[in-house]
Amino acid sequence: MKSRIQSLVLIVLLCLHPVLASAAPQIPAPPQLDAKGYLLIDFNTGQVLADINADERLEPASLTKIMTGYVVFRELAEGNIRLDDQVLVSEKAWRTGGSRMFIEVGTQVSVEDLLKGMIIQSGNDASVALAEHVAGSVEAFANLMNAHARRLGMTNSHFTNPNGLPDPDLYTTARDIARVTIAIIREFPQYYAWYSSRDFTYNDITQPNRNPLLRRDPSADGVKTGYTRAAGYCLVGSAKRDDQRLVSVLMGAPSPNARATSSLALLNYGFRFYESHRLYPAGQPVEHLRVWYGEQEVLSVGPATDVFATIPRGDYGQLSARIERTAELTAPIAVGARIGDLVVDNAGRELTRVPLVALEAVPEGGLVRKAKDHLLRMF
Template sequence: MKSAFTLFWFFLCAFPALVLGAQPPIPGPPELPVKGYVLIDFNSGKTLAEMNADERLEPASLTKIMTAYTVFRELAGGKIQLTDQVLISEKSWRTGGSKMFVEVGKQVSVEDLLKGMIIQSGNDAAVALAEHVAGSVESFADLMNAHAKRLGMTASHFTNPNGLPDPDLYTTARDMARVTLALIAEFPQYYAWYKSLDFTYNKITQPNRNPLLKRDPTADGVKTGYTKAAGYCLIGSAKRDDMRLVSVVMGSASPNARAEASLALLNYGFRFYESHVLYPVGQPIETLRAWGGNLEKLPVGPGSTVAAIIPRGTYDQLSAHIEKTSDFRAPIASGAQVGDVVVMQGDDEIMRVPLVALEELAQGNLWQQARDSVLQLF
């Protein structure tokens, strides 16, 4: 028979978990039969699970994510238009692999070529877009690599727009996640095409090759890829409530294996984590006393979006505060860092984002400067 002390000690140890609802630890991510994978929260950019995420691998048609991103940047810069008519070259027409079935000598709009590449995975469409944007596949590859460098894709190199095998064409699961996150964030109007179930061109209707669109109603992208050397690859994305996850699976043994692996990662992330945007970039979160300037109160806010990915059920443990670098004395440029936004989970600091001035604090007139000098003495 247990002593009263033993029972008391058991109750004392169990009390925090029973009464305070202590969360069990998050289990390890699923073990998947692939060459490499990564799972990332869109809001915060945090990695939730990974395996060989930085190993150099062949991307196959995942390359077309970078191709689309490069074309979208050209559209955003006004250098090309969706309505541009692209003359189909023999090089584009002869490109092997998956096809949109463009015809040599015909003119096709940039919008149709993008949809043919995104939805039908047309290698011919990718070449036509590359030639229209940069004049040649080689010059377009230079653009791709410039964008990859800017995005921090340090382990990637692109030599063509469609992912057909080339010894100098390589990437990593993490790098492919980077460009996918950028594409979704910068071009939501075009990203909507990735959830289209089919596309018809030249009286030929072809289905979207992404199996997640039919297996998960919350999935809305992104891209499949396959070559014999690369294996079966899939970038998936799904949004449930306000939480979006991006998964990259590379080197699966079959189409079904890559779909199952992608679903396993997405379900793992949604099951055990929750994502919250605490403060959007540029949102005023406080106005602070400014000295010697043309303003008495200076609005400040985060220099980048403050988003937290936390174990599910622990939102009430979050708190945030600001830490100023010094008193606010003019002049201060708009966008200048004046401190940090610090996010805590319980007693642990989990994030620190620059706090910036949201307006310019110009030098005040002589009266304002003199007044503030006197006020600061008190």
């Protein structure tokens, strides 16, 4: 009773699976891909399923626009700009080379149209116009990009422009690009929907989405291509099948077809050999624990966040969960107080650990309750 660490095994929910599976067959190695670097990650858990040179600094080309989009989405969320803001197109934006939305100098274009022109048409001109509207200049906007990158933990990235045109000080990694991509999907689903648009028309010019995955895989809904001679062919993909979403990042492929087939191979590998489950929803009780010296004797506890697990396909029956708490529970206890961790194991190996919190308050009990609990603890 007085042990400082108590573990309670929770198997009830996880054992609802009809049959306990035997050990799953060994997962084969990921496909061999012709690219400078790549990464495949599960959206819900952050578990990396395949990677090569994921932390090598590489030129991102137009993958830079994923970071540009994130900054603009944050500005929208904070109320600093609006989708219907009319942006005056500068000569600098109009003259920007490479892929274009075909905005014209001196005209006014809405933030929403500029975002679609950047996301769907990969418009370098749209990226510059957005940067100038948000921050006043490309240089000031790049400072915003780097500030958000640091906040997101993108420790191997540095941005100098919003469109990815070559610059010796512009670089990122497959892991960092995956991080900002996941942030967009999680924080801004209403804007992420634009990444699956098949085409966009502006100024009577219709351009298709450059992402080949949208035409090759019905489960794909993003994200962005990129190319410069130095960077090679790049592609960030995301697809959702049932309740599982994967994000792939491929950088430095030798051809457009190679980046498409390699990205699809990565996604198919992940979906074929791994499965992802939400085991416990946030805020739902998983156990009722004894509380001493409180107005009530038991406390409902649950995870502070959704508990997901990414496992080899067929391993569901080998999952188990346990509660680890750091001390016995004594009142008063506030709602949300951390009382330990919910730990999920796969075949005895720790898979994930999530804070376990009090789902209700337990006020301090009266003298009679305290005296009773004191006697119970003595004997």
